[in-house]
Each structure stands twice: as structure tokens, then as C-alpha cells.
Amino acid sequence: MDEEDEQLLPREKLLRYGVTLLKDDELLALFLRTGTSGKTVFTLAKELIAHFGSLHGLLTADLAQFKHVEGIGVAKYAQLRGIAELARRFYKVRMEEEDPILTPAMTREFLQSQLTDAEREIFMVIFLDNRNRVLKHSCLFAGTLSHVEVHPREIVREAIKVNAAGVILAHNHPSGCAEPSRADKEITERIIKCCQFMDIRVLDHLIIGRGEYISFAEHGWI
DSSP states (O other): OOHHHHTSOHHHHHHHHOGGGSOHHHHHHHHHOOOBTTBOHHHHHHHHHHHHSSHHHHHTOOGGGGTTSTTOOHHHHHHHHHHHHHHHHHHHHHHHHSOOBOOHHHHHHHHHHHHTTOSSOEEEEEEEOTTSBEEEEEEEEEOOSSOOOOOHHHHHHHHHHTTOSEEEEEEEOTTSOOOOOHHHHHHHHHHHHHHHTTTOEEEEEEEEOSSOEEETTTTTOO
16 A cells, blocks of 8 residues: 555545455544544544553453543443454354354454453363364353363263264463463363263364463464
8 A cells, every 4th residue: 555545544445455454543443433522533543542552452441441541431432342242242143153164263263252351261162063163162161260160071961962073172361361271281181081982072272361372282282
């Protein structure tokens, strides 16, 4: 794009080049639509992202965190929360209705959309057929801020119900750090052994943090 193209409004830029070329602040301005008194929507968008450190930080902030942000009231806060929830529901519907053959990127995007903002540890399982198409996904276990109790037999039982050939495991770390603990690695090994008896493959275990993730398969741990 040349200098003239850089002066395009976000909507015009989207129509000419596609949505993926919009910067974070341009995309945010497109949703917010209006600025505040004495401040354009583009300035507001830039300042919001800078204040919260990132687009993710902005969309996951609670109302109390906006108390000292000038020009942001309940209406703008509701818009921001709505954007985040819309994205989460989009990925959920995509997984349920499009009958996708999972790719690593699609798996990561879906799990991040569902687990990143959870305030306690959630253990989710995606059940797949022998062509890696999604049969079902479930949040099977819920725990505390730093622990979730997982029962491998329950995972196998659910897999048998839907005739799954494989599973992808996932859970979040509300602390934000995705680094696996010793307990994470041990429960993964227990689940793999339990699944092997029923000829069910464990394709991966992903740990979702805030803005980061760890894949056991990518690290050669599975």
C-alpha cells in the first residue's frame, strides 16, 4: 500500500484490501464507530489499546478498570465486552456447525477463545473421528484458580459414547503463564495410558495462558 492508501478510513481500507490488513486500532475504531467529546474514534482506539497494553488486555478488562479512563462509560464498555463475546461465540459455532477437519491453528484459536478469560481452571476435551473431524467438545472438569481434578476414565467414557477415535486435551492457567506443571505432565501420561486400552489416540494437550499457549505435541511430549 502507498501513502495515499494509508490515509483511507478503516471501512474503505477493509473494502479495498480485506479485513486482515486492518491494524488493531483501525479494527477497534470500526466497532466503536464514534469517539468522545474532543477526541476522534481513531484517537480513542489508539489510546485504549495503549492504556491496556494490547487488544487482548482491553477486551478482557472489567468495568472497574475503566474507572480512570476518560470518556469511557457503560455504553462503550458494553460495546467492548460485546466484541469479545461475539468472537468467543463465533469460534464455538464454527466448531459445532462447520464440521471442520481440525488444523493446529484452528484448534488453538478455538481453545483460546473459550478458555483464555476463565477465572478458574477448566479442563476441556475435543472428541474427533478417524478423519480428525469434530464430534463433540466438552468442558468436562472445573476447578479452582490453580487446580482442576481430572478423571481419565470419564474422558474415555465420553469418547466411547460418541465413538471417538481421538481426543485433544486442553486446560487453562488463570495465572496467565502457560508453562506446564509436573502435575500437568503426569495427568497427560495417565490419560494417554487410559485411552490406549480403548485404542483412542491423544493427539495433543494444550495449555492456554493469557496471550500464550503450550502444545505438548509441538514440544514432542506426546
